[in-house]
Amino acid sequence: xxxxxxxxxxxxxxxxxxxxxxxxxxxxxxxxxxxxxxxxxxxxxxxxxxxxxxxxxxxxxxxxxxxxxxxxxxxxxxxxxxxxxxxxxxxxxxxxxxxxxxxxxxxxxxxxxxxxxxxxxxxxxxxxxxxxx
Amino acid sequence: xxxxxxxxxxxxxxxxxxxxxxxxxxxxxxxxxxxxxxxxxxxxxxxxxxxxxxxxxxxxxxxxxxxxxxxxxxxxxxxxxxxxxxxxxxxxxxxxxxxxxxxxxxxxxxxxxxxxxxxxxxxxxxxxxxxxx
Numbered sequence: 001x002x003x004x005x006x007x008x009x010x011x012x013x014x015x016x017x018x019x020x021x022x023x024x025x026x027x028x029x030x031x032x033x034x035x036x037x038x039x040x041x042x043x044x045x046x047x048x049x050x051x052x053x054x055x056x057x058x059x060x061x062x063x064x065x066x067x068x069x070x071x072x073x074x075x076x077x078x079x080x081x082x083x084x085x086x087x088x089x090x091x092x093x094x095x096x097x098x099x100x101x102x103x104x105x106x107x108x109x110x111x112x113x114x115x116x117x118x119x120x121x122x123x124x125x126x127x128x129x130x131x132x133x
Numbered sequence: 134x135x136x137x138x139x140x141x142x143x144x145x146x147x148x149x150x151x152x153x154x155x156x157x158x159x160x161x162x163x164x165x166x167x168x169x170x171x172x173x174x175x176x177x178x179x180x181x182x183x184x185x186x187x188x189x190x191x192x193x194x195x196x197x198x199x200x201x202x203x204x205x206x207x208x209x210x211x212x213x214x215x216x217x218x219x220x221x222x223x224x225x226x227x228x229x230x231x232x233x234x235x236x237x238x239x240x241x242x243x244x245x246x247x248x249x250x251x252x253x254x255x256x257x258x259x260x261x262x263x264x265x266x
Binding site: 081106 | 141142147
């Protein structure tokens with residue numbers, strides 16, 4: 001497989017990672033995600049890693065990078081479906097994913113994105129601040 | 134990977150197929166899907182095959198089987214994201230997926246499931262038919 005599919009659901013993009021992301025595949029995913037965020041105006045990216053039984057430091061850094069790219073494009077990244085063993089491994093590796101939000105499953109991740117999007121676009125507050133100018 | 138992840142989104146289950154389904158993996162997916170339909174009460178199953186560049190007759194039959202199992206469990210199966218070349222191959226193989234609904238992408242597939250679920254549970258019609266008894 002040359003590319004991991006990105007699925008648009010409402011205002012979010014969903015990526016189901018099922019295989020180890022090697023260099024080329026990881027770079028392709030980052031580029032594709034950035035392109036799709038811009039093309040669709042998505043406000044959130046959900047990365048489902050429930051299929052992964054093991055996560056190494058490369059994968060941990062890649063999740064951080066994707067979240068950082070998403071952030072500058074005004075989209076929030078939520079990693080969902082992490083197995084307990086993977087969580088333990090990440091912490092033992094010293095990768096506590098500080099820049100990445102996590103949720104138990106896709107539905108909770110979507111709710112998280114919906115909530116923070118609603119907070120982010122508090123139009124009344126924008127109007128107030130414009131009145132003050 | 135020993136299992137393909139099944140993602141619950143609203144009243145539907147989403148499966149993103151990214152690798153060739155060999156015998157064992159296909160059987161595991163069928164069993165997992167049947168279990169999850171019963172456990173969650175899902176009314177629809179979305180199978181995203183946008184990552185597949187090629188589909189053989191085994192995969193075609195498997196999609197038919199999943200749809201048939203879903204149907205007896207009162208869930209509708211929609212195959213989404215089929216590449217044009219895959220559609221051509223399926224027809225040339227004589228597999229026109231007659232038992233399976235298709236949609237261009239996940240969002241349209243979800244809309245399709247929502248529509249047919251609303252039609253299927255037309256409660257007024259049920260009340261009327263009970264009145265006639």
